[in-house]
Structure formats: structure tokens, C-alpha cells
Amino acid sequence: MSIPSLASIAIPSVLTLISFLAYSSQYLFSHIDPRPLSGPEFLRFNALLLCLLICYYRACSTNPGVIPANWAEKKEDETTAKGSRVRWCRKCEAPKAPRSHHCKICKRCIPKMDHHCPWTSNCVSHTTFPHFLRFLLYAALAMTYLEYFLYQRGAVLWNNRRMPSYLGPSVVQMIHLLILFCINSITLFALTILFVKSVWSLAVNTTTIEGWEIERHETLLRRARVLGGFLRAPDGSQVRLARQEFPYDIGIWGNLKQGMGTWNVLMWFWPFASTPSIESGISCPSNGFEDPSMSWPPPDPDRMPRNWKAPIVDESFAQESDADRLAKFKERQTQDMNRFELAGGIRRRHPFHERYANAEDPDWQYDMEGDDYPTDDESGEEGWRNGEGERLDDFGVDEGVEFYDEDNIPLAELIRQKKLVASGDVLS
Secondary structure: OOOOOHHHHHHHHHHHHHHHHHHHHHHHHOOOOOOOOOHHHHHHHHHHHHHHHHHHHHHHHOOOOOOOOOHHHHHHHHHHHHOOOOEEEOOOOEEEOOOOEEEOOOOEEEOOOOEEEOOOOEEEOOOOHHHHHHHHHHHHHHHHHHHHHHHHHHHHHHHOOOOOHHHOOOHHHHHHHHHHHHHHHHHHHHHHHHHHHHHHHHHHOOOHHHHHHHHHHHHHHHHHHHOOOEEEOOOOOEEEOOOOOOOOOOOHHHHHHHHHOOOOHHHHOOOOOOOOOHHHHHOOOOOOOOOOOOOOOOOOHHHOOEOOOOOOOOHHHHHOOHHHHHHHHHHHHHHHHHHHHHOOOOEOOOOHHHHHHOOOOHHHHHHOOOOOOOOOOOOOOOOOOOOOOOOHHHHOEOHHHHOOOOOOOOHHHHHHHHHHHHHOOOOO
């Protein structure tokens, strides 16, 4: 019997939680003191519930977007004029728009991806973010209102605590009230934190992933200051790092308009507000603080490819026969070619967590001889986590594309490298 995945039970679980808190509480209120909900209270609470459910449905069902096929053609002249480079996604085999990331669950690049939310089974992106934020807002308002109702009933119980038990609610009703209070309080606390963080991200126009990238950039800058302004890349070269300002913060009002998809403040709260267009999430205005040729995210030594090097010949090579030397050369060539092709035509070191896990394995060390750094490299590591202990993988990002694979490579270079692999002239 297979165990159901989180994606298959997430939405039913959320709907079950909403139904339990919203409707079982109203049933309980009609049977305990001080009174059932009044007419206005009933209407306000259920109106918030309706708005909550509509926004949740739209957050779950709205297409998070896809990069248009002709996006690169439209941007080619602008890109060439500015001297900037278009990023490339090997999984999608297509240009990657600014602020987009390859989602390992959706299996494609998502425009202005914030994270893949497990509770909506959908990406929070440029198109879904307004619905997701409205869902958080109405959920927080509805649960705050419910918390007020629960407090009223709890206060009545406390004031009547010295009365005979048969005059108060039954044991089942008291347990029900206690469970409602605990679950509602915990959920309200968690959702409030998430809502505040989302509003802050909206105000400064950063996604959750970009917040991770900003913190990563700050960490690398601190390391670089200690090491004289340079960090080491996988091929041993020195990479100079300088502070780079986040380019998409265009002022609070501009950020709010872009994030919510409209300048009309009333529409920000309307559950049936239109979904922002994909085009508006791809053509992201910049604040102009940095040179247009500087792309985001900033340079990261651990993202850079390793330059191709020919295999190292051992000292016993001269004492071997021609046949043995030829056989060993072909074996090394085959091994290197396999790694080269698996790496997408770019020679790079293995991820940090693999190097660390296999540090004591002599066979693995031999296989990686000449193709890896020592595991005590202090210049940085791919396994880096932010202050909350999160990696890119925790946001639904495909780390094999976003981090371990350098995607800021011109298409012409990719074609040239693929031709080298196909022709067998890689080692020449």
C-alpha cells in the first residue's frame, strides 16, 4: 500500500482544518453560553470565510505562469544594447527570464517565483502571489474574529467556574472548545507571521528566494573582506566580489503596484480581482542603482563552472607499454566524458554535501582525483543555509539547475560545448 504524498493530501487537509474551525465552532456556539452568534456576527464571520475560500481556490488553481517561447527574441535587442547576458535553463532548454527559477515540482521555470507552497500545491509566483496574499489576509481576519468568539465563551466558563457542573457545558463541549482554542491560536500565530513576512516582501519587492540570495550575497561579502576581496572558484581562479544592490526595489508604491498587479487599492482586497499578466512579471523594471550589465543574483564562486582540463598522467606512465598506456588513457577519457556529459558540458566539482559525505572514501577520492577541491575549502560551500536554516531546495527550487549548474552562459557557448562533446574533441 503506497503512502499518499504531501501534495495529494495538502489541499484536503487545509479544507478540513478550515471546515473544523469555521463550522464546528458555529455549531458549538449555538449550544453553549453566552448565546449563539448574532445576525451581524454570523454574516461578518461567514463573509470572511467566503472570501477566504475564494482566495484559497484561486491560489491553488491559478496557473503560476510559464516563460513565453518568444521572450528572448523580444528582449534580444535590449539585451545586446545593454551588454547584459541572458540566463539559460538546461532543464527547459530555453532562456530564463529575470527573477524566474526552475521549480522541481512544477518541472519548469516559473516567472518571479517566490516559493512552491505545499499547502496550495502550487507555486507562489507573479500571477498567484496576490491571491495567496489575500488568502493569508482573510484567513488571519477570520481566525482573529473566531478567537474573539472563543475568548467570550472561555470567559463565561471561567466566571461560572464555581457553579454546579450540570448547569454548564458538557465535558465533550468543553473539550471541543479547548481544541478549537488551541488549534485556532497556533494556526493564527503561524499565519500572522507568514502574512507579515509576505507583506514585507511585497513592500520591498523581494521574493522569498531573492531574500535567500541577498543573505547569501552578504555572507560571501563578509568572507571576501577577510580574504582580501576575493573568493576561489571551482577551477581555483580568484573571483573578485563587490557589493551589489538589489535592482528590483523601485519604491514602496511601485513595489505594491507591481506585486498586486494594479494601482487600484480597492482591488487589492477584492477576491475576484484579475490575475496579473505573465508579461508584467517578466519585464521587471529596475531601480538603476547598478550597471545594466550586472545581472541578479550576484556572482557566486560556487555557481561558476570549472574550466576543462586534460587528465593528469601518473608517474608510471613512462614505464608502461604502449598498449597499457592506450588502454588507461581510453578508460580515463571515458570516465571524464561521462562526467562531462552528465554535467551538461561544463566541468565542475561535485556538490559540497557529496564531497563531505565521501571524504573518507578512498575509491571516491581516487575517482575525483584532479577534479575536486579538498573538503575544508573555506571560500564557501553549496550546502550553505540562511539564518533560518533554509536551502534553495526548501523553496521548491531545483538546486541542480539553480545552484550546482551555472546557468548564466550564452547560448552560443552551450552549442559550441555540445558540438565538442558530440565530435569527441573535448580532450584535444
